[in-house]
Each structure stands twice: as structure tokens, then as C-alpha cells.
Amino acid sequence: MKIKIDKGFVTNHFWLKVVSLAIAIIVWLYISGEIIKGVRV
Amino acid sequence: MVNLSLLLGWKAIVQILILWLVIYHVFIFFKGTKAIYLLKGIIILLVAFFAFQKLGLTVLSWLLAKLFAFFLIFMAIIFQPELREGLVRLGKGHLFYIEAQKEEIEKTIKDIVSAAGKLSRRRIGALIAIKREIGLKNYIESGVNIEANLTSELLQNIFYPFAPLHDGGVIVVGSKVVAASCLFPLSDNSHLEKTLGMRHRAGVGLSEHSDALVVMVSEENGAISLAINGQLTRNLTPNDLFTILKGQMSKVA
Numbered sequence: 001m002k003i004k005i006d007k008g009f010v011t012n013h014f015w016l017k018v019v020s021l022a023i024a025i026i027v028w029l030y031i032s033g034e035i036i037k038g039v040r041v
Numbered sequence: 042m043v044n045l046s047l048l049l050g051w052k053a054i055v056q057i058l059i060l061w062l063v064i065y066h067v068f069i070f071f072k073g074t075k076a077i078y079l080l081k082g083i084i085i086l087l088v089a090f091f092a093f094q095k096l097g098l099t100v101l102s103w104l105l106a107k108l109f110a111f112f113l114i115f116m117a118i119i120f121q122p123e124l125r126e127g128l129v130r131l132g133k134g135h136l137f138y139i140e141a142q143k144e145e146i147e148k149t150i151k152d153i154v155s156a157a158g159k160l161s162r163r164r165i166g167a168l169i170a171i172k173r174e175i176g177l178k179n180y181i182e183s184g185v186n187i188e189a190n191l192t193s194e195l196l197q198n199i200f201y202p203f204a205p206l207h208d209g210g211v212i213v214v215g216s217k218v219v220a221a222s223c224l225f226p227l228s229d230n231s232h233l234e235k236t237l238g239m240r241h242r243a244g245v246g247l248s249e250h251s252d253a254l255v256v257m258v259s260e261e262n263g264a265i266s267l268a269i270n271g272q273l274t275r276n277l278t279p280n281d282l283f284t285i286l287k288g289q290m291s292k293v294a
Contacts, residue, residue, distance in 0.1 A: 013065075013174070013252075016069070017065060019068075020064040020065035021057075021065075023064050023084075024058075024061035024064050027060055028056055028057050028060055030091070032053070
């Protein structure tokens with residue numbers, strides 16, 4: 001059985017996906033940092 | 042600093058993935074609309090806010106934080122139509138899919154191909170853009186709003202040489218002709234043949250600025266062309282056009 005991977009899944013709006021991932025990671029890091037700070041206080 | 046165990050946990054990965062998905066779809070939703078400039082503005086303000094905080098510029102970060110509250114209210118008022126559309130799509134469960142269903146897509150393609158074939162035989166020029174993921178609101182607003190069910194006859198009627206809306210392009214979203222007589226950006230690609238007219242340059246231009254599929258019929262020789270991502274394929278038969286359009290549309294369905 002052949003598994004067909006659609007290249008477009010990765011290549012369509014590639015930079016938009018990269019930028020969104022970067023923003024998601026930054027937001028998560030910032031918010032979890034804030035939460036940890038809050039817990040320690 | 043962020044605790045390392047938090048970084049490696051599965052919960053963290055799930056949360057980042059969901060955040061990624063939401064942010065990506067917000068970008069896709071706003072791309073091609075005027076709201077994308079607002080989104081860029083918000084990102085710049087956020088970066089400035091975090092930078093002010095890190096640098097300890099308390100007055101500026103306090104001012105920005107207060108401004109954000111007003112900014113959010115303004116945003117809700119100015120972009121009320123877009124927000125409403127987004128919520129309606131979320132409610133319908135279509136936020137992560139294109140609006141049209143598969144059978145709808147096939148009917149749309151058949152109608153477009155049929156119209157292109159008939160217009161080609163009569164040597165009537167046509168320019169039809171099919172929206173995929175990226176919004177085309179800017180271009181829709183440049184034309185005349187129609188919001189009619191798509192049929193081959195309607196398309197032929199629009200492009201009939203003496204019809205008031207025959208100049209410019211038609212935009213198809215799902216199974217609707219949303220606007221006609223729309224202005225598309227001209228391509229400045231120097232590799233395009235010099236013999237190509239404005240219609241073809243506009244078609245290629247739109248496909249460079251968005252992921253829309255643009256079908257063109259030449260009024261000089263009746264040739265059918267298709268522009269995808271800035272690439273122009275010329276002299277297509279209606280059968281070729283149907284096969285390519287179906288293949289391209291099924292990628293996003």
C-alpha cells in the first residue's frame with residue numbers, strides 16, 4: 001500500500017505557517033512564564 | 042525563566058499546536074482583506090509592548106497597555122462584519138475547511154468549464170477567478186456585487202461584449218458568483234509574452250497575489266488559459282481545464 005503525501009500540505013503558505021508557529025511558541029513561552037512567575041509569588 | 046519540564050510535556054505541545062492552528066487560520070482568514078494591515082499593526086504594537094517591558098520602560102508600556110483596551114473596542118466596531126463572518130463560519134464548523142462541499146465544487150467547475158468552452162468558440166474574452174483559501178475581499182470590493190448562484194449561462198451573459206459588466210473579472214466563491222467587473226492587479230512578470238493582453242496580465246497578477254485559480258479566455262483567438270501561483274498555462278482544451286481545476290480544487294477540499 002502506497003501512502004501519498006501531498007506536498008502542498010507543507011508548501012502552501014509555507015512562510016505563513018512558519019511565522020504562525022513562531023508566534024505560537026513566543027506567546028506560549030510568554031504566558032507560561034507569566035503563570036510560573038504568578039505561582040511563585 | 043520557563044521551567045524545562047513544562048517545555049517537554051505533551052500538554053505544552055498540544056497547547057502550542059492549537060495556538061499555531063488558531064493563529065495560522067486567523068492569518069488565512071484576514072489575508073487578502075484590509076484587516077491584514079490591522080493585524081500587522083497589532084503585531085508591531087505587541088512586539089513594542091514586550092520590548093518596552095523587557096527594557097523597563099514602564100511609562101511607555103503602561104501607555105501601550107491602556108491604549109490596547111481602547112484599541113480592542115475600536116476593532117470590534119470597525120471589523121464587525123469580518124468578526125460576524127468568522128463566528129458564523131466557526132458555528133457552521135467550516136473554519137478549517139473551504140466553504141464549498143465536494144459535489145458543489147464539481148458543479149462549479151463544470152459550469153465554469155462549460156462557459157469557458159462556449160465563450161472560446163464565440164471568441165468572447167473572459168476572466169474568472171476562483172477563490173481558494175486566501176480572501177479576495179479587496180478585489181471583490183473593486184467590482185459590482187452580484188451574489189448569484191453560478192451557472193454557465195450567467196457567466197456567458199456577464200462576458201457578452203455589450204453587457205455592462207463584461208469588462209474586468211468575475212470572482213467565484215464556492216458556488217456563487219460574488220462579483221463582476223472586478224479589477225485585478227497587473228502582473229509585472231517580465232517573462233510573460235509581450236503579446237499577452239491586459240486580461241492575461243491581470244489574471245496572472247491575481248494568481249501571484251493570492252492562491253486563486255484564474256481562468257482566461259482570449260478574445261483574439263478564443264484560447265483558454267489558466268493562471269495558478271503566477272504560472273500561466275495556455276491553449277487548454279475544456280477537458281484539460283476541467284482536469285486541472287478539479288485537481289487543484291480537491292487539494293483544498
